[in-house]
Amino acid sequence: MSDSFNSNDNGIKDIKFLEIKHLNGPNIWTYYPVLEAIVDIGELEDFPSDKIPGFYDRLLQWLPTLIEHRCSYEERGGFLRRVKEGTWPWPYS
Numbered sequence: 001m002s003d004s005f006n007s008n009d010n011g012i013k014d015i016k017f018l019e020i021k022h023l024n025g026p027n028i029w030t031y032y033p034v035l036e037a038i039v040d041i042g043e044l045e046d047f048p049s050d051k052i053p054g055f056y057d058r059l060l061q062w063l064p065t066l067i068e069h070r071c072s073y074e075e076r077g078g079f080l081r082r083v084k085e086g087t088w089p090w091p092y093s
Contacts, residue, residue: 016040
């Protein structure tokens, strides 16, 4: 395992969306309608979030309401704090 992010020859790491479902609320995630995606992050699984250049900024730009997610630190912004400090993908399967 590497401690820094190295891209392949074309500089791109593949991420594959294996399945995307629309879930009407309430559902297992929330009371509101959501999209549920099963994602294969490939080689990126070997890198913590703080070693992927620009990941934190892009994630916050795409999903600004993540600031409300309180995980780990039980406070507003807790999830994003973990992403910025470096966290590994959750082994969801």
